[in-house]
Amino acid sequence: MDFTVSLLLGTFLLSVAALFAFVWSMSTGLFGDGTAAATQIFAPNELGTVEDPAATAAQKGKLQQTMDADRRDRMSVADAEARSRADGSTSLVVGVCLTLAVVWLVLASLAGLISSIKLHAPDWWVQYDWLTFGRIRPIHLNLVAYGWCSLAGIGVAIWLIPRLLKTELVGARYALVGGALWSIGVLVGTVAIATGHSDGLEWLEFPWQIDILLVVGGGLVGFPLWLTLLQRKVEHLYVSVWYIGAGLLWFPILFLIANWPGLHFGVQQAAMNWWYGHNVLALWFTPIGLAAAYYFIPKVLGKPIYSYNLSLLGFWSLAFFYSQVGGHHLIGGPVPSWLITISIVQSVMMVIPVFAVAVNQHLTVLGNFRVLIHSPTLRFIVLGAMMYTATSVQGSLESLRTVNTVTHFTHYTVAHAHLGLYGFFSMVMFGSIYFIMPRVMNSEWPYPKLIALHFWLVLIGFAIYFIWLSIGGWLQGLAMLDEKTPFIRSVALTLPYLQARSIGGGLMTLGHLIFAAHFFAMGWKFGPKRLGAALLGPSLFSPRLAKGAVA
Amino acid sequence: MNAKANVWDMDELRLITGAMVILGGATGILVVMPYLLLQNVTPPAALKPYTNEQLVGRQSYIANGCVYCHSQQPRDTKQAPDAKRGWGRPTVAGDYAYDTPHLLGTMRTGPDLMNIGARQPSKDWHLGHLYQPRAYTPGSIMPSYPYLFEVRKGQPKPGETVVNLPPALAKPDEVVVAKPEALALVSYLLSLDRTYPALAGEKR
Ligand code: HEM
Numbered sequence A: 001m002d003f004t005v006s007l008l009l010g011t012f013l014l015s016v017a018a019l020f021a022f023v024w025s026m027s028t029g030l031f032g033d034g035t036a037a038a039t040q041i042f043a044p045n046e047l048g049t050v051e052d053p054a055a056t057a058a059q060k061g062k063l064q065q066t067m068d069a070d071r072r073d074r075m076s077v078a079d080a081e082a083r084s085r086a087d088g089s090t091s092l093v094v095g096v097c098l099t100l101a102v103v104w105l106v107l108a109s110l111a112g113l114i115s116s117i118k119l120h121a122p123d124w125w126v127q128y129d130w131l132t133f134g135r136i137r138p139i140h141l142n143l144v145a146y147g148w149c150s151l152a153g154i155g156v157a158i159w160l161i162p163r164l165l166k167t168e169l170v171g172a173r174y175a176l177v178g179g180a181l182w183s184i185g186v187l188v189g190t191v192a193i194a195t196g197h198s199d200g201l202e203w204l205e206f207p208w209q210i211d212i213l214l215v216v217g218g219g220l221v222g223f224p225l226w227l228t229l230l231q232r233k234v235e236h237l238y239v240s241v242w243y244i245g246a247g248l249l250w251f252p253i254l255f256l257i258a259n260w261p262g263l264h265f266g267v268q269q270a271a272m273n274w275w276y277g278h279n280v281l282a283l284w285f286t287p288i289g290l291a292a293a294y295y296f297i298p299k300v301l302g303k304p305i306y307s308y309n310l311s312l313l314g315f316w317s318l319a320f321f322y323s324q325v326g327g328h329h330l331i332g333g334p335v336p337s338w339l340i341t342i343s344i345v346q347s348v349m350m351v352i353p354v355f356a357v358a359v360n361q362h363l364t365v366l367g368n369f370r371v372l373i374h375s376p377t378l379r380f381i382v383l384g385a386m387m388y389t390a391t392s393v394q395g396s397l398e399s400l401r402t403v404n405t406v407t408h409f410t411h412y413t414v415a416h417a418h419l420g421l422y423g424f425f426s427m428v429m430f431g432s433i434y435f436i437m438p439r440v441m442n443s444e445w446p447y448p449k450l451i452a453l454h455f456w457l458v459l460i461g462f463a464i465y466f467i468w469l470s471i472g473g474w475l476q477g478l479a480m481l482d483e484k485t486p487f488i489r490s491v492a493l494t495l496p497y498l499q500a501r502s503i504g505g506g507l508m509t510l511g512h513l514i515f516a517a518h519f520f521a522m523g524w525k526f527g528p529k530r531l532g533a534a535l536l537g538p539s540l541f542s543p544r545l546a547k548g549a550v551a
Numbered sequence B: 001m002n003a004k005a006n007v008w009d010m011d012e013l014r015l016i017t018g019a020m021v022i023l024g025g026a027t028g029i030l031v032v033m034p035y036l037l038l039q040n041v042t043p044p045a046a047l048k049p050y051t052n053e054q055l056v057g058r059q060s061y062i063a064n065g066c067v068y069c070h071s072q073q074p075r076d077t078k079q080a081p082d083a084k085r086g087w088g089r090p091t092v093a094g095d096y097a098y099d100t101p102h103l104l105g106t107m108r109t110g111p112d113l114m115n116i117g118a119r120q121p122s123k124d125w126h127l128g129h130l131y132q133p134r135a136y137t138p139g140s141i142m143p144s145y146p147y148l149f150e151v152r153k154g155q156p157k158p159g160e161t162v163v164n165l166p167p168a169l170a171k172p173d174e175v176v177v178a179k180p181e182a183l184a185l186v187s188y189l190l191s192l193d194r195t196y197p198a199l200a201g202e203k204r
């Protein structure tokens, strides 16, 4: 224990020292001037021009006014056309991936809601084996993780690549085949869990035969990125490219090692399980979520990120520290104690990348918070970025031994899990999809009010979910630690909180149904046509728009 | 690349190399090292390998997702009162010598089950509890598992195991027969017993 305390203290001092060293090196220009690289995502003369295809004409006018009311320069027609071609090169594959993602989202939410209700109504729908809590819950997890989050992430990543590299996507068909294989894998894997053929490891339930589809699919999805990189027309690789590139490399390797049949055993398998379990969050979802936030925040605002150099620090320290935190899922378990200590130390060190990302993203928005009123995209993404900071700070605390002793086996962990994968990742994906789909479909969102409805439903629902479950989980943990409290007390006291979660989760699910309905209404070109708000062409450059004169 | 490009500029090669080195390091620490260290752990003499029926039951434990509510890893008394709840001593790697896939679990919606066979050795209790947990522990939120049983009017066939339900639940003209899967599951639960002392010298 003393050893751990001193290690933790040492870590803290080290991280503070590292921060100072970094600030010093930046002030002396050791990292070079990042301006060129930070403005890489803009066309010449584009800085200061807002872009949010999800906004109505009126919103866009106000957005522009908030940021830069006297905007006069335009990006050249040639540049606009080049971007149009870049967007066009991904339409099909991105449209397919995002459509599949939305379908998975709806199914996953229903599975989550059923799991949630079953926890406080244990005799509800018990006659079918495939609907038992122990199957519908992993179905929920796998559908959100590999169905919704992964396919949304893949769709967004592929769409970003040509924009980031200012060229057309090369090899879209590989990604299309990859996305299809992946989705087939998710479908068959879900059926396997429902019929009782789970592999038994959390996050790795799909049988290994089916995992092959995800490894090959994931590899194929990454292929076009590397082909397109060879054709790139930009001098500097923007931050988002690093995150996407690394994430697309990391995932297939992680998944392959984790699922290799016959390789892992007993306690070693448990260590491997959480090496994977945390890395799929750290090296797959988080990089893609951050890549999207790093692109859309500056792009919508028409203003480069606060500090390019800080993002460099954020990237490498995230990769280094985050990849070694798996042991914090096994605190108190039968694994070697050095392994757990290393993981706790690295979990605390995570404050460095989290701080770098937070400063960078929040300072870019700082002073312009009014844009959240006008930009549907940013409303989701900025909130998501804030929840990233919140989850991570919570996570660092939660990995400390004293805190983890209370929270480890409780619903508190589940609340944290949703703060991360829902509050952060899913929110960023919602915002990105609202931005991207108008470009993919070449039409605007038919009912802008539904975007607001979706936002408020999931925000309120999620707030209920997270706050009540965190309180309930904490109390549950305290009850379990008190030897004089009978175990069943720790069960009984969570009931009201579990019921509150069903209400919150129900609102979230409703929000997702509305989102999906809106998505498909757009896909089928259903609903009113508004003034070409979404088009890259004239509307964006209309000088009248800049004055907010068009309603 | 222009002349101004500096050492910190990112390019493809740096990205790939850096990403792979870092992943390699993490994999070395969290996967390869435990592999090398735990490879030669010998099973304690008092720990018996699972019988075929117990293995079938373990498979059913996996298929029905008991692991999402039950852990199998009592913690040290210095950390938590697990032993005082009767869940057993802290486990060591050797205790899991026959446990692949591992079922350590991350939730305690229900109690730890590492030593349930020692704590609750009654087959009847387990069968009845699986059929309807609330008949044994009022207020339990464990799901009931009617699909592991067959409820019939009339007499059981020879060789069938009838579940002895508590009077409140039993109906006079009905028998509840345990399906083979339920019997295997219970035989697995009864085998969960690590009450022998931990091997000397095996530390965590
Ligand atoms: C500094 C960053 C973070 C740290 C140190 C951290 C730490 C932790 C800890 C200690 C646990 C609890 C393990 C347990 O007691 O069983 C946990 C669980 C979890 N975290 Fe984080 N977290 C961080 C960020 C995130 C982010 C950004 C996400 C989402 C993308 C996330 C998603 C999850 C999930 C899904 C779980 C539940 C895993 C499971 O049991 O299935 N975390 N995290």
Ligand code: HEM
Pocket: A105, A108, A109, A112, A113, A114, A115, A116, A117, A137, A140, A141, A144, A145, A148, A149, A411, A413, A414, A417, A418, A421, A422, A426, A501, A502, A504, A505, A506, A508, A509, B068, B107
């Ligand atoms: C679409 C966004 C969602 C994501 C990304 C998500 C993610 C997750 C994750 C990562 C876990 C595993 C937690 C852990 O092991 O600690 C989980 C479990 C769970 N989720 Fe969700 N979830 C989402 C939506 C929902 C909704 C709408 C509900 C409805 C109430 C819900 C209810 C549950 C329940 C009941 C569990 C099981 C908790 C337990 O085992 O006690 N989720 N979810």
